[in-house]
Amino acid sequence: MTIRQREIGDVVVLDIDGKIMGGVDSELFQETIQSLIDSGKRKVVVNLENVKWINSTGLGVLIAGYSALQKSGGRLKLLQVSERVEGLLNITKLSTIFESYQGEDEAVESFV
Amino acid sequence: MTIRQREIGDVVVLDIDGKIMGGVDSELFQETIQSLIDSGKRKVVVNLENVKWINSTGLGVLIAGYSALQKSGGRLKLLQVSERVEGLLNITKLSTIFESYQGEDEAVESFV
Amino acid sequence: MSDHPGTIEIRLPSQLRFLGVVDALVQSFSAEFGLGADEINNVSTATIEAASNAVEHANKFSENKQVLLRLRGRGNVVEVEIEDEGEGFDPRPYERELGTEDLLKLRGRGIFIMRSFMDNVSFSRLSSGGMRVHLRKVGKTTAGESDTQDAVRGN
Amino acid sequence: MSDHPGTIEIRLPSQLRFLGVVDALVQSFSAEFGLGADEINNVSTATIEAASNAVEHANKFSENKQVLLRLRGRGNVVEVEIEDEGEGFDPRPYERELGTEDLLKLRGRGIFIMRSFMDNVSFSRLSSGGMRVHLRKVGKTTAGESDTQDAVRGN
Numbered sequence: 104m105t106i107r108q109r110e111i112g113d114v115v116v117l118d119i120d121g122k123i124m125g126g127v128d129s130e131l132f133q134e135t136i137q138s139l140i141d142s143g144k145r146k147v148v149v150n151l152e153n154v155k156w157i158n159s160t161g162l163g164v165l166i167a168g169y170s171a172l173q174k175s176g177g178r179l180k181l182l183q184v185s186e187r188v189e190g191l192l193n194i195t196k197l198s199t200i201f202e203s204y205q206g207e208d209e210a211v212e213s214f215v
Numbered sequence: 216m217t218i219r220q221r222e223i224g225d226v227v228v229l230d231i232d233g234k235i236m237g238g239v240d241s242e243l244f245q246e247t248i249q250s251l252i253d254s255g256k257r258k259v260v261v262n263l264e265n266v267k268w269i270n271s272t273g274l275g276v277l278i279a280g281y282s283a284l285q286k287s288g289g290r291l292k293l294l295q296v297s298e299r300v301e302g303l304l305n306i307t308k309l310s311t312i313f314e315s316y317q318g319e320d321e322a323v324e325s326f327v
Numbered sequence: 328m329s330d331h332p333g334t335i336e337i338r339l340p341s342q343l344r345f346l347g348v349v350d351a352l353v354q355s356f357s358a359e360f361g362l363g364a365d366e367i368n369n370v371s372t373a374t375i376e377a378a379s380n381a382v383e384h385a386n387k388f389s390e391n392k393q394v395l396l397r398l399r400g401r402g403n404v405v406e407v408e409i410e411d412e413g414e415g416f417d418p419r420p421y422e423r424e425l426g427t428e429d430l431l432k433l434r435g436r437g438i439f440i441m442r443s444f445m446d447n448v449s450f451s452r453l454s455s456g457g458m459r460v461h462l463r464k465v466g467k468t469t470a471g472e473s474d475t476q477d478a479v480r481g482n
Numbered sequence: 483m484s485d486h487p488g489t490i491e492i493r494l495p496s497q498l499r500f501l502g503v504v505d506a507l508v509q510s511f512s513a514e515f516g517l518g519a520d521e522i523n524n525v526s527t528a529t530i531e532a533a534s535n536a537v538e539h540a541n542k543f544s545e546n547k548q549v550l551l552r553l554r555g556r557g558n559v560v561e562v563e564i565e566d567e568g569e570g571f572d573p574r575p576y577e578r579e580l581g582t583e584d585l586l587k588l589r590g591r592g593i594f595i596m597r598s599f600m601d602n603v604s605f606s607r608l609s610s611g612g613m614r615v616h617l618r619k620v621g622k623t624t625a626g627e628s629d630t631q632d633a634v635r636g637n
């Protein structure tokens with residue numbers, strides 16, 4: 104997994120590439136979210152366009168980020184979830200907590 | 216491998232799907248070419264757009280078709296060769312005998 | 328997509344980095360036995376969960392331990408066995424639905440996902456002490472059926 | 483794409499239908515060790531040639547015989563071994579370039595393709611009588627290097 108960071112106004116987009124599966128990925132993602140929170144960023148879009156799959160530990164990584172942001176009054180939303188990942192979010196009912204968008208503009212505007 | 220057959224004027228396009236690798240594929244392809252020859256068709260375009268890969272035995276399958284058509288005064292040309300298959304045609308110098316096109320119109324018109 | 332049965336066995340090091348290889352392998356194997364796109368994703372996701380557990384909970388990332396995958400296909404049925412070199416465990420506590428209280432937990436979804444995505448999941452203990460997870464999926468999608476009506480098919 | 487070495491072993495039935503699985507496997511394994519797209523295709527094509535020979539010439543499609551693939555990666559080097567249960571053969575007559583007289587021949591390109599697409603190809607006889615083909619590729623493409631300059635990387 105690699106994370107690339109972009110800003111659109113006060114919204115931060117994290118472009119994830121590869122698979123998300125705990126271990127090193129977990130630390131990396133949590134550090135990224137923590138440093139965003141520390142620098143006052145609270146609106147985060149996680150772009151999953153280039154994520155082939157996520158395993159259950161990877162879901163935990165996303166949840167940890169979601170909860171950390173939530174606690175500091177922020178939000179984590181998902182962008183471009185593939186059918187495969189959507190299946191996983193549905194079956195685990197995580198689709199009820201993760202807002203998810205197909206278009207980037209839509210995702211960014213949803214914070215206003 | 217599956218073969219689907221289309222006609223554009225007096226040119227026959229064979230849309231191949233899957234891998235080409237000898238064995239059953241070989242018989243199928245040869246029978247197809249033979250029946251075209253028997254029914255007076257001599258201009259054949261083999262569309263490789265949906266062929267993921269070919270092995271060396273699969274190259275033999277194409278050569279057999281090429282030679283059979285050549286012998287009866289016909290021609291076999293290739294359409295939409297992928298980079299992977301092109302690498303194989305180059306290294307085996309088969310690119311010097313197989314005419315190959317990226318556009319279908321171009322391939323069909325090349326017979327005139 | 329003929330009816331010949333076939334079994335493939337794979338031995339992997341206990342490293343998460345090879346889960347991508349597991350995915351590619353299970354995907355192409357399942358496609359060979361005519362499963363549809365969703366079914367293929369589900370078999371692969373379930374296998375990745377079982378393999379993750381084998382690497383992490385059983386083999387504890389040990390260099391000296393391996394994970395064995397056995398893929399078996401016949402007709403439109405695909406079965407996967409995942410064997411580890413761990414100490415085994417009792418899977419019964421995990422044979423349950425996830426409640427709303429579980430929603431934001433960071434772990435504990437693997438076995439639930441396997442059960443959700445497969446037709447059959449069973450666990451057994453190997454004589455060596457490790458676990459074998461057995462996954463089974465029957466293809467319902469008659470993949471490519473209409474597709475081949477006017478096409479002739481080789482291998 | 484870390485530097486940890488890793489070996490995967492796969493046992494396959496002697497059926498050509500599983501060459502697609504071999505392709506998927508070798509592709510994803512080679513990608514894991516940072517080979518570029520062309521290099522990945524070449525390793526996979528060479529492996530398919532060796533595996534085709536093992537299935538056809540050595541094991542003669544026998545239900546009782548298997549093909550063993552061993553994939554080994556370290557740094558940017560990928561090695562593949564293909565072992566069969568045949569009677570072995572002398573590869574020396576096939577250590578040659580293809581001439582124009584070979585151009586329209588239907589067979590006899592497999593070993594030439596392996597040699598063309600790999601950095602190193604060697605053959606040895608197993609004590610069981612069968613052959614082992616050893617293929618080696620050093621990744622030259624520094625895949626994704628510029629790509630990761632401003633991205634941080636996990637697994």
Ligand SMILES: Nc1ncnc2c1ncn2[C@@H]1O[C@H](COP(=O)(O)OP(=O)(O)O)[C@@H](O)[C@H]1O
Nearest residue numbers: 380381384385413415416434435436437438458
């Ligand atoms: N192969 C295994 N060997 C030993 N223990 C296992 C194995 N698979 C699962 N477990 C145990 O079952 C628990 C539940 O597994 P799972 O539902 O996959 O969730 P998670 O892996 O996130 O904990 C694990 O935490 C572990 O204690």
Ligand SMILES: Nc1ncnc2c1ncn2[C@@H]1O[C@H](COP(=O)(O)OP(=O)(O)O)[C@@H](O)[C@H]1O
Nearest residue numbers: 535536539540568570571589590591592593613
């Ligand atoms: N694993 C093997 N076991 C026995 N004989 C083999 C093996 N691999 C190759 N051969 C022999 O070497 C010949 C050349 O192989 P190759 O260059 O791959 O072309 P082809 O397979 O089209 O004949 C084969 O025809 C076969 O006689």
